[in-house]
Each structure stands twice: as C-alpha cells, then as structure tokens.
Amino acid sequence: FNQIQQQCEQLRETLRYHEYQYHVLDNPIIPDAEYDRMMNQLKQLEQNYPQLITADSPTQRVGAKPLASFAQVRHEIPMLSLDNAFSDEDFLAFVKRIQDRINVDTTDLTFCCEPKLDGLAVSILYVDGKLVQAATRGDGTTGEDITLNIRTIRNIPLQLLTEHPPHRLEVRGEIFMPHMGFEQLNEKALAKGEKTFANPRNAAAGSLRQLDPRITRQRMLVLNAYGIGIVEGVSLPDTHYARLQWLKSIGIPVNSEIQLCQGVDQVLSFYRVIGEKRTQLGYDIDGTVLKINDIALQERLGFISKAPRWAIAYKFPAQEELTV
Numbered sequence: 001f002n003q004i005q006q007q008c009e010q011l012r013e014t015l016r017y018h019e020y021q022y023h024v025l026d027n028p029i030i031p032d033a034e035y036d037r038m039m040n041q042l043k044q045l046e047q048n049y050p051q052l053i054t055a056d057s058p059t060q061r062v063g064a065k066p067l068a069s070f071a072q073v074r075h076e077i078p079m080l081s082l083d084n085a086f087s088d089e090d091f092l093a094f095v096k097r098i099q100d101r102i103n104v105d106t107t108d109l110t111f112c113c114e115p116k117l118d119g120l121a122v123s124i125l126y127v128d129g130k131l132v133q134a135a136t137r138g139d140g141t142t143g144e145d146i147t148l149n150i151r152t153i154r155n156i157p158l159q160l161l162t163e164h165p166p167h168r169l170e171v172r173g174e175i176f177m178p179h180m181g182f183e184q185l186n187e188k189a190l191a192k193g194e195k196t197f198a199n200p201r202n203a204a205a206g207s208l209r210q211l212d213p214r215i216t217r218q219r220m221l222v223l224n225a226y227g228i229g230i231v232e233g234v235s236l237p238d239t240h241y242a243r244l245q246w247l248k249s250i251g252i253p254v255n256s257e258i259q260l261c262q263g264v265d266q267v268l269s270f271y272r273v274i275g276e277k278r279t280q281l282g283y284d285i286d287g288t289v290l291k292i293n294d295i296a297l298q299e300r301l302g303f304i305s306k307a308p309r310w311a312i313a314y315k316f317p318a319q320e321e322l323t324v
C-alpha cells in the first residue's frame, strides 16, 4: 500500500515540476502526451485508492458541484487601484511629485515597468505553501471568494515549488483570457446560440464569477502575478523586480515583458516599445504600469487615499450578475 502511496507522491512531484516548466518558464521538457499519460496514471491510482487523495494533488483542480453563492472575503491589506497618466507630461508630473517628496534625481530613479494586463485583479493566499483561498479585488476592501474557480486555472500552482514555503504568502495578480481562448469561447457560444462576450476582459470576469467551477475549468484563463500582499515567515528581496523573480522561482507565473528602466527616458521608451508590441502579444493590455522599484522608497511614498474625506457611497448589496 505505501508502495502505491510513494508512487502517487512521485507522480505528483513530477507533474508539478513539468507544470512549472510549461506554465512558468514557458519551456516544456516533455511532450504533452507524456504529461497527460502521467496525469491519467495518477488519476487512476487515486480512483483505486481514494484514501490516498490529497487536496493539493495536481488532479484536484475541479470542484464537484456549483456553489449557491460566493462568500465574501475581507482583504487584510486593501487592494488599491492605480492613478492614471494619459501623456508623457502626466508621467513626468508623477515623477516630479515623487521628487518633491524625496529629493532624488530622475536619472537615479529605477522603475519596474510592466504591461497593464486587461483582466481581473485577484488575491491568492498560500498557507505553508498550499493554495487555501482566492478572492476578487471587489471594492478593494471586500471581494468574492473564488477559490474553487481559481483552482481550475492550470498555470496557478496548488502548491508552491519550494522546500521552505513562507507561513503565509498573498500573491496579487491579474487573471486574463488570451485572444485564442476568447475566440474559442465565442465560437462555441455562437454555435450553441448562447450569448457571446464583448471582449476578453468581460469573458474573464464572467468565467471567474461562475458558480460552477466545471464551467470555469473549460475557459482558457491565465494568471500573471504583479505583487505581494500579506507575507509572513520569509524575508523578501528589497526591490519589486527581485520579488517578482522570487515569485517566479517558487512557481508563480510572471509576465515576460516586465523590465527594469533607469530614469524617465528609458521608461518612456518602454512605454512606446510595448505600445508597438501590443497587437502581437496575444492578450489585451490597456497600457503599462510603472512602479518605483526600490521597496524602501515605495514605503516612504505610501498611498494617497483617492476617496474624498467629506463624502461616502452608501451602496445596496451587489445584485448577482447574469452568469453565463
């Protein structure tokens, strides 16, 4: 019996490794058929010996039945939205505001420059290396618990790829639907006389707000991480770029277009280059996100609460949107 158990564990390790090579490094080292064969072998063993099934086994991606509704999740660290720039002048004004607060020369400022993915912001919590909860951004303070749907997304690891996982790690990122998945979904919807989605962002949102994970599982969704929220039990690198590389090293997918830029001229050239690449990426972006790379500087600059202190929105409960 424990010989079977060892066989299951061995298969799980191997499958996690190949998922990492394929989804995170974009560098599969075995053919898909070989991966599928091992996955089917593990499914067969777990079917014959259900007591051997573990929650983080690579086979455990699909919830059994639909939820009645989504639970609410309160973000311990608020998920704030970004201020916008619409011209070089706006960006330069942003840099000037930074200079006014901390006297530093613009050529000395290092920015981590990222494509702005046009999907849905999510928060994914790993406890002792295991995926335990995922939530939408919602209003920044409270989101919906979409754990079961997030577990169906193939490039999101159910377990971090490290011997010494942090006690708690909250990964923040964007879930988006590549153009290929969007076209495939709308073709199927048309063929079945169902409603089609206007754009990949709506399709991603609709797919994540599905109460039935079996439907979410059929949608081509991708995570790209762009930050960290809660972190306990590990000391992180002191720059944003190095933190993203660390996330990648433990199995979390990070966008391959992200670059470090030194000074405003390099940042503006990144903005133009990504603008030219935009139609070839295979997924929608609606700009770039330009971040001060040094964490100590980020903390000194802090956040501006965009909400006015003199007004409040008293909202009705969210109405369940039509789910596909």
Ligand SMILES: NC(=O)n1nc(-c2ccco2)nc1N
Pocket (backbone or CB within 6 Å): 080, 081, 082, 114, 115, 116, 117, 118, 119, 174, 226, 227, 289
């Ligand atoms: N949407 C997107 O691609 N984002 N969003 C952020 C972000 C939002 C708040 C802090 O960082 N970063 C990237 N790349």
